[in-house]
Amino acid sequence: MQVSADDLLVLEGLSxxxxxxxxxxxxxxxxxxxxxxxxxxxxxxxxxxxxxxCVNRLVEPTAGRVLLRGEDVARLPAxxxxxxxxxxxxxxxxxxxxxxxxxxxxxxxxxxxxxDFWRSTLRRYPADDIAAAFALxxxxxxxxxxxxxxxxxxxxxxxxxxxxxxxxxxPEILLVDEPTASLDPKTSRQIMRLICELCAEKGLAAIVxxxxxxxxxxxxxxxxxxxxxxxxxxxxxxxxxxxxxxxIYGEEDWTAARETDExxxxxxxxxxxxxxxxxx
Amino acid sequence: xxxxxxxxxPLIANPWLRRGLALAAAAYLLAAVxxxxxxxxxxxxxxxxxxxxxxSFARPDFVSRWGDIHEGIVxxxxxxxxxxxxGIALALPVGLGAARNLAPAPxxxxxxxxxxxxxxxxxxxxxxxxxxxxxFGPLAGVxxxxxxxxxxxxxxxxxxxEDIDPAQVEAIRATGATWPQILVYGVAPQVMPRxxxxxxxxxxxxxxxxxxxxxxxxxxxxxxxNTAFDRYEFDTAAAIILVIIAIVMGSEYLSSVVxxxxx
Numbered sequence: 001m002q003v004s005a006d007d008l009l010v011l012e013g014l015s016x017x018x019x020x021x022x023x024x025x026x027x028x029x030x031x032x033x034x035x036x037x038x039x040x041x042x043x044x045x046x047x048x049x050x051x052x053x054c055v056n057r058l059v060e061p062t063a064g065r066v067l068l069r070g071e072d073v074a075r076l077p078a079x080x081x082x083x084x085x086x087x088x089x090x091x092x093x094x095x096x097x098x099x100x101x102x103x104x105x106x107x108x109x110x111x112x113x114x115x116d117f118w119r120s121t122l123r124r125y126p127a128d129d130i131a132a133a134f135a136l137x138x139x140x141x142x143x144x145x146x147x148x149x150x151x152x153x154x155x156x157x158x159x160x161x162x163x164x165x166x167x168x169x170x171p172e173i174l175l176v177d178e179p180t181a182s183l184d185p186k187t188s189r190q191i192m193r194l195i196c197e198l199c200a201e202k203g204l205a206a207i208v209x210x211x212x213x214x215x216x217x218x219x220x221x222x223x224x225x226x227x228x229x230x231x232x233x234x235x236x237x238x239x240x241x242x243x244x245x246x247x248i249y250g251e252e253d254w255t256a257a258r259e260t261d262e263x264x265x266x267x268x269x270x271x272x273x274x275x276x277x278x279x280x
Numbered sequence: 281x282x283x284x285x286x287x288x289x290p291l292i293a294n295p296w297l298r299r300g301l302a303l304a305a306a307a308y309l310l311a312a313v314x315x316x317x318x319x320x321x322x323x324x325x326x327x328x329x330x331x332x333x334x335x336s337f338a339r340p341d342f343v344s345r346w347g348d349i350h351e352g353i354v355x356x357x358x359x360x361x362x363x364x365x366x367g368i369a370l371a372l373p374v375g376l377g378a379a380r381n382l383a384p385a386p387x388x389x390x391x392x393x394x395x396x397x398x399x400x401x402x403x404x405x406x407x408x409x410x411x412x413x414x415x416f417g418p419l420a421g422v423x424x425x426x427x428x429x430x431x432x433x434x435x436x437x438x439x440x441x442e443d444i445d446p447a448q449v450e451a452i453r454a455t456g457a458t459w460p461q462i463l464v465y466g467v468a469p470q471v472m473p474r475x476x477x478x479x480x481x482x483x484x485x486x487x488x489x490x491x492x493x494x495x496x497x498x499x500x501x502x503x504x505x506n507t508a509f510d511r512y513e514f515d516t517a518a519a520i521i522l523v524i525i526a527i528v529m530g531s532e533y534l535s536s537v538v539x540x541x542x543x
Binding site (some may be wrong): 056097112 | 460469470
């Protein structure tokens with residue numbers, strides 16, 4: 001695969017085999033231009049989480065290259081890896097905030113990669129970082145929440161803190177793992193909208209793992225379908241018809257699911273498979 | 281319609297094994313009781329001495345040996361605080377190393393070994409050993425209590441760290457944080473309240489232990505108590521025991537208040 005200058009992230013032959021023998025990723029190749037929001041869909045266990053964790057090496061890939069602006073993250077030594085991680089903001093399914101720290105400390109923890117040990121331990125953050133944190137909290141709708149403890153917030157509010165923590169890293173790409181899986185349908189849409197707006201504002205690329213096909217179609221610029229560790233679809237949301245969904249998820253009555261989507265969009269279950277089950 | 285009978289399934293399914301075990305237990309109990317030899321003469325003498333001892337509790341003598349008692353209490357308290365502080369400081373790295381989710385295998389094995397060693401021996405045995413090494417006095421006591429504190433705190437800290445939410449640690453790692461930063465931001469907030477609670481609890485235990493190990497020569501109020509018994513000064517001994525009870529109850533109350541506040 002030829003790496004071109006405007007590719008932000010290029011995955012080449014990425015594979016992951018867990019010690020248990022499970023092959024979570026098989027020879028995955030993908031190129032992401034700067035500023036593009038790509039949604040990754042696929043059944044549970046298809047390797048979506050493994051894929052984004054191989055990008056910042058929270059999971060070590062078994063084989064393949066992860067090129068961030070041409071630099072192979074998979075080969076970097078520890079200090080280089082930490083510098084590369086600063087450029088990749090991550091947002092998690094269950095928010096993964098440090099529960100007993102304040103909202104402000106959680107947001108500022110996004111700057112840890114830029115700070116030495118003592119300054120971060122004593123919470124002596126540079127004034128610029130603190131100003132940026134307040135501005136981001138304001139932007140995600142949490143002005144005035146700075147000194148609340150993270151475990152005092154609701155799910156939607158926690159995910160907003162998670163978004164602010166990822167953005168304060170000044171990343172070039174967001175790695176987003178099931179951001180709405182624990183949220184209600186309305187909050188899910190608000191969070192997805194916020195993530196996509198912020199990506200557009202700051203020119204960020206994003207890989208978003210998502211279970212909810214309808215939500216993916218609503219917000220994605222590009223959809224990649226993963227099944228059993230392999231890419232089985234890569235295209236614009238408009239191409240995502242019943243035959244493609246069958247290729248990704250397996251045999252199911254997709255037309256029935258689609259009609260319901262249009263009827264009561266707000267009460268849609270997260271998983272198209274479960275929806276069809278409920279109707280059967 | 282007749283009601284269907286139900287009874288819970290027996291703990292041991294095999295009826296022969298079940299009845300056999302019950303029979304064996306009964307036979308053992310019978311044999312054990314019949315082998316006890318009681319010398320009623322000595323029981324009567326002992327009861328007399330016991331009565332004299334209990335009677336002396338009714339008139340504890342705080343005054344005639346107050347100097348010794350005061351000195352012993354101060355020594356015990358300083359032993360307790362010094363040993364707890366030293367023990368916790370040494371237990372922190374051991375506890376970190378003994379957490380399977382943080383430490384590499386060789387470090388884990390080493391730290392678990394230290395914990396096992398510290399927890400194998402009862403304080404009195406350790407105290408006898410340290411008294412033989414450092415001689416009589418509070419130094420041996422401090423060493424004993426610090427040694428016991430390492431095992432206690434490190435084991436519970438390690439288990440607490442093994443139970444933390446890995447997602448929070450993963451999130452901090454994903455920011456590009458270094459390993460020490462991950463400890464401070466991802467691990468410490470999750471274990472800190474329990475850690476403070478355990479430290480206060482250990483302080484409380486160490487005071488009680490300091491009274492016991494004094495009896496084998498490791499200084500503190502235990503040594504004063506032992507001397508009082510050796511001189512048959514039961515009234516002074518009673519006073520010392522009452523002081524110990526008061527301090528233990530006070531510290532237990534304080535530590536329970538602190539721990540409740542931390543929830």
